[in-house]
Amino acid sequence: MSTKSADSFERAFPRWSLLRGKPRSSLLWSSLSSVVLCLLLFSLFLTADLLTTRGGLVLTSSDVDQVSKLAGSSLQIGETENKGLLPTVWWSREKLWGPALSVAYRRIEWLRKDNSALMLLVLTAVVLGIFRGMLLSRARRANAEAGWNIVSGLRRHVHRQRLRLGPGDLEDADGRQVVALFTLEMDRLRDGIVTWLMRMARCPFEIVVLIGLALLIDWLVALQCLIPIAGCWYLVQRERERFEAARKSANARTDSELRLLAESLQKTRIVRGYGMENFEHDQFQLHMDRFTRDAMAVNKRERWSRRTCHLLAAVCAGVVLFLVGSRILQAPHALSFTSATLVLAAFTCLHLPMKELWHVTDHRAEASLAADHIYRYLDRIPEVGQAVGAKFLEPLTKSLEFESVRYSLPNRKNILNGFDLRLPAGKSYALVSLDPLEALAAAYLLPRFVEPHGGRVLFDAEDIAWVTLESLRLETVYVGGTDPFFTGTVRENICCGANGYSSQQVTDAAKQTHAHNFVLKLPQGYETVLGEHGEQLDAGQGFRLGLARAMLRSPALMIVSEPETLLDDDTKTMLDDTYKRICTDRTVLFLPTRLSTVRRCDEVVLIHQGKVSAVGPHTELLQTSPLYRHWDYVHFNEFRSNGQ
Template identity: 45%
Template sequence: MSNRQPNAFHRAFPAREFFRGSARSVLFWSLINGLVLVCLLVDVFLIVDLLNHRGRITVRGEQNVQLLQKIRNVPPLVIPPVEAESDAPPAEAETEKKQAEPAAKQPASQPEEKQPVAPAPVNLNLSILTDSGILPSVWWLHSKYQLGIMSGIYQRVPLLQENQTALFTLILVALILASIRVLIRWRARQRSLKISHHVSTTLRNMIHRQALRLGPGDLSGKETDQAFHLFIKDVGTVQNGVFEWVYQLSRHPLALLILLLFAISIDWRLTLQCLIPLAAAWYFLSQHRKEYEIQHAKTLVNIESELSLLAENLRSTRLVRGYGMETAEHEQFQKYLDKYTDNLDKLKRVEGWGHRIARGLAVFCSCLVLFLVGYKVLVNPESLPLSAAIILVGIFAFFYLPVNGLYQLMQIRNTASIAASSIYRYLNQIPEVSQAVGAKFQEPLSQSLQFENVSYSQSANGPKILNGFDIKIPAGTSTALVSLETLAPRAVSYLIPRFIEPKSGRVLMDGEDTAWVTLESLRAEAIYVSGNDPCLTGTVKENIQCGDERYSLQEIIAASKEAHAHQFIQNLPQGYETALGQHGEELTVGESFRLGLARALLRKPALMIIEEPEEALDDDTKTLLEDAYTRIFQNRTILVIPSRITTLRRVDQVVLIHEGKVEAVDSQSNLLKKSALYRHWEYTRFNQFRHSQES
């Protein structure tokens, strides 16, 4: 099963689709989103570093000063340091001061000897700047990575050269980048939804086509319920799985790679050292999650079992009170209640201690990461300043989001794979009915309808619904099919228009095997009307016309009058243009049944198969049906699965089916006299003291 599930999901959304159409667009937008994430991380680093250094930078060495001078775009030898300090020792400065004092004490009368005026000395070995904006960050990036792009940005954007304007600019850029990421993710999400919608639409079309192929042979309605469940729930699960697979898989791995590369660019040795405890923390958490899910499921099973035992005791109150077992029953109930309480405590312990241990190990690993980063800052602050360390720790913290997203994505894929497997198992079913090559056109029934030793079962190893069913029905007669097995009459009826195929035997119309005639001509002459069928989604006219534009409105009205449906149709809000179905007008069971009769009568079939509704009909509907049957039963062959006693009295003969064979064939009155089995069937169906439905 585990091998088939991924294949089923791959069949619904092949891997090659990632590089086509909308999926390729999602990858493109995810790549753009990754580039914006890089810019956002750099911007956050600059903000943190600005708050850390406050725009103050100290540079020593003539070459460094000149390099700083170049970055600031200041002419050579014109360095306006805020503070200039002498490199001479304090003792030398004191000596120079004493040597200068005698000269100051010379008599004023002596003429001063003119000396050439030398320019003020400029210290090229030291420069201290304050309020320089992001210059400290630019200097660190340039000295470590030789990134000229940052110095170019610094030179061309004056707002970044002072602290206040730089902080405002960086925050504004962060907001813009964050907004761009939101828009890009929205765009990728819309594209992913388009892909998942396309997959779900394709699957629903396939299920719809398969349901049309398999549905007519659904005797019990189970396959229809299965198709409905697949159409609504399982396709929805696959749709969600495809959406998450495209959206998250194009997003999380790229984000994880960008975060990892950014961390490595800050300090690759420290990053590799920190990945070990981070991987250990994730391992502990994931293992705890798996064990917790297993233990949680087992404990819930035990709890449900104990609750069932406690509930069972509620059903034995009469025995307990009748035999004076109150004390023993209370003790037993308390015993099960204690077990239930113990299981609840066990569940709490599983949640408590396991959670604490896993979180404790994860916290220990996280503290180890903080120690490694903090130690590097203390030992070598020039290589890893505090701002870079903060960004590095933040990146490690954000590792959890894409990793956890990928972990959950695999669970979503597994769930979608199970649903896809159910869908494709249904789609792989082969319809039992198919048209033979060179099939003939079926003429209207004029002589007889015959079943020759027909056997039928719903599955190869299932019980036989029909087993040697053999009967010949003259054309132009009316026949009722009854049986204690509810599926037997329906199976006989389904065999005529070839909704199902016999496992053995033949169905003959005027001596022609129906297996060798075209399905279109056969179903045009043998129409099945069920009182349990819902209305089609559409107008009343479209429900009767069934998409065949050859029938005019006058013909539709004539057929409706013959089925006594015209009157209630006229009373609808828009008459024959009234919408029916889930979002339209709701018809009663009797109205829906008469609409179905009109739909069949419009086509003037030679053979009509009528399955009356199981639900009770009102008296007016019964009266209208009796009059409609009088006209419907004339000049055509009728097979009916009755739900009313008056229908049994109207037909020419009743066929009693038992254990898949014909038990008796006679009129209703004669069967009442001759067949105990028929009397039992009629009593169970129409006894007025057991059923409200009569005549």
Template identity: 25%
Template sequence: MPGLFCAVVVACLTAAYGLLAREVINAINAGQDKQLTRLGLFILLLFVVKGVFAFAQTFLISDAMQKMARDLRNAAYTHIQSLPLRFFEDKRTGQLMSSVTLDVPTIQESLQATLIESITGPIIAVAAIILMFVMSWQMTLLVVLVVPLYVWIVQAAGKRMRVASRQIQERFQDVSDVLQETIAGVRVIKSFTAEEIESQRFREHSQEAHRAVMRSVRVRAALQPTIELISTTSFVLVLWFGGYLITSGHSGFSFGALAGFLVAVNQVGAAGKTIGNIKLTVRRVEAAAERLFKLLDTKSDLLEIPNPVVFDRCRGEVSFERVSFSYTDGTPVLQDVSFEVNPGEAVALVGPSGAGKTTVANLVPRFYDPTGGTVSVDGHDVRTVQIRSLRRNIGIVPQETLLFSGNIRDNIRYGRPEATEDEIRNAAIAAHAHIFISELPAGYDTPVGERGLTLSGGQRQRIAIARAILKNPRILILDEATSSLDTESETAVQDALVTLMKGRTTIMIAHRLSTIRNAGRILVLDGGRIVESGTHDDLLASGMMYARLYEMQFRKTDADDSEQGD
């Protein structure tokens, strides 16, 4: 690596200072003017060369560290995207964000600051100690006596720094959690006039982060003067003993040798401080790297078999055979669920909250694997199908539509970035979205804002439907796609859904009667089991759970529809 080579050159040139200092002092004492001139020019040249290599080492190593940080960020983000939904059930958003936004910069900045020093420090220290032995082995032994004390102090400080660094990461993760949560929930906070409560909560977490940082600052602040005291002690001992050798007429030891020896001692002391800082920084990096690589080492439980089935365009047949499922706590959500959906058939899932409707929908695109039984598409167990090709054939319109930052066009073609303008427009027309899009000042170039909040719920939902139409899936999953809309918006979205469902296998999690009536068959779930199956009229006539749900949830809708008709 060129940057490391430059660092070695800089260290070697720096290590020569003591030898040069000895020669300069000796030339002065001997009155050698020409030798002094040559030494002066040589020192000037040495500093020019050192400056060139110092610039190169800083630039090249910084570039390498920035690329490393970029690759780590990309790897962390890509890995997070590859993990299954089960992974996110017990993870806080701030925790994952801090791994990318806090841990990676900590590693990069710390390594960048210490990599050069970790090369130059030991080289300078070793070269200086060799020079000291050449000048006076007696004084060198005197200096070496303090090394064990120095090592013990650095080791103790390093252990405390690692604990402090881990606490810093955790406290700033808490700050990130609160910030993300309160920004996302700002409407709720304002509706309850809870701004001061949340501000106080943020201040408390921020103060905890401050305390954690100051604990690490105390360690570092105490280490520096301690090492300086040890270095100064060595310097004073050398000055005293060297002066004694000169005044006592010790042969072979001159003022120049003493000056060179003092410079070398000073370099060893500076290198010692540098190595101490490196030790503390390494402990800090260890805490950040531990969290980051724990994330990167997390394995997905949705594994593909070798040579999986690859769907080009599936028929759309969906089958559940004695399927059971439970989340991480082990509580069964689905128990012995079996049903089939023929290609092009529309099936509605109905039941009370917690009955397992959304879980059924999540098993089809293999967001989770069942804990028992088999989920099949076109006769193939989804665990034997390439995940990417399976999900390419499935379109999902959720209850709460998420639009990404960008414009309307980008959001419609999210599943097909290569789509043409005509295809985008035709999808919007089919989704009953083209008219309102055309009325916007910038049309399809209109920014939707974060999560699409500049648009109404009905408009966001129709864009989501246009997105699904453009994807042209064989299997469609509607997760209560109209339940949060007003009557006018629901009518527009319902018309768009009718277009979307034509010729596609559809599994709809039903909430409103108007949606259920579009289904050819209705499955009623309760307690994770299918308790009824049939058409709307058949289930009403049975007088069982569906009829009770109808009475509770849907009669008011029929009454409202009748009043509007009158």
């Protein structure tokens, strides 16, 4: 994991946040669950010791007074029966937990008889098990809420950043990237944070508590057992990592051989045409043998790795059992069989938290990579910004001018290079180009969705780089052929959430674009909800709704990018009538996909290789510009498959 990725994870989830809010709650619940686990093991240990001793104890004259004191009642010399946990209280009197157990025996009547003690211990174990499950559930819930809170905040930042950066990507690569960040990368980050938080909040404390429990039972045997267990654990994990690295390397080789084998399936024509069957068979068999050999090598390494791990585990188990058994034989009064079982149970329970803690770095690395992708996007600086001291732009009335404009995309040559064009206001124009990005770039420059890398764009001789974005976009509206509608009512889609428009204004705008008729046919008219969980519109209806949205604002300059989807004849007729209305008393630039739109424009601007190649009416350019004739044929010849 790189340092930069690690920094991104720290940025998304700082360490100090572990002690605040939901992470702190997770830490608390996880710690309590570890304590409850130890109490559960101790309860099972007492149960096992009760079943082993059966409440019986042989008292000598030297012990009877001390035992009576521990039991809180007078006892007779000889063998006692049905005394519950008294044998455990007696042999554990010198343990750290012995006095507490003695007090519990004297105060809890149920612990003094075998059956009642067994019932109480089993019930306690059940309650502790349920309580631990509840604590872990609360911890998981706190982890999930912490992950969702972090990701929700980042999603808000991504949304804001998307609006700040604006629609400046002509190829919409940024749009696809931000969707992936908003969904897949955010989910990866959330899962990584939840897993990391759950394991870091529970595993270290649980390991310490379990080791403490083993040390509490018998510190000497616990320390002796810890050494081989830790060594075995380390060697097993290293062996697994070594095998995983070898497996990835071998899989890369087998994938290469498999691709070669697959390629041979596509050479049938050449092989049969040139009579190469024998040669092809030999080559295929050679690669097949390599593929089989590499695949079997992976399988063999996996078997040997498993055998090594099993051997190490068996040796470790043998050493631990020998150490525990030797302690029982040497000092039975210090370590009983049930105590030894509790020590082994504690060490067995160490396996899961140690395994999860070992692999927690993998989850953090994956989450860090996702966080790095997210923060790289969030740290991007918007290409378009408002100049200090920018002034208000008056509506376009005289001319629109591109002056030596240059614009290019990353890793591409200039899309616009020395682009010069002057268009009188109040007319309709069609911007066309063999490379669609050239016309689109010229259109995007007008509302400053993108910024020119050189040159100027002038409205009535005013450089739009020095005017406020609000005033510019108030008078320059772009209508896309594939613009989506928002999840909301039809009225909200036309108003774009603005409250300053009356119902009559909204209706008039819809009537001008022939959207009013289909809106009235919707279930609730203008109050019909559109979107994923509402009504859906076809391409023509959505386009007319976009035109109504623009007409409501009555801009001085409108840019209309027609949809590429095939439209029905009625929609085409309504659009032709709509264009007559919107072209009145304003400047309109079309990015056309229909021949009728090109013909109705006052002038057509042909852009080629970043420069203006020809300007004039459609009929005139057909006669004077071979390049325009070529463009017209490519887009509108009768044999095209998806034209309008």
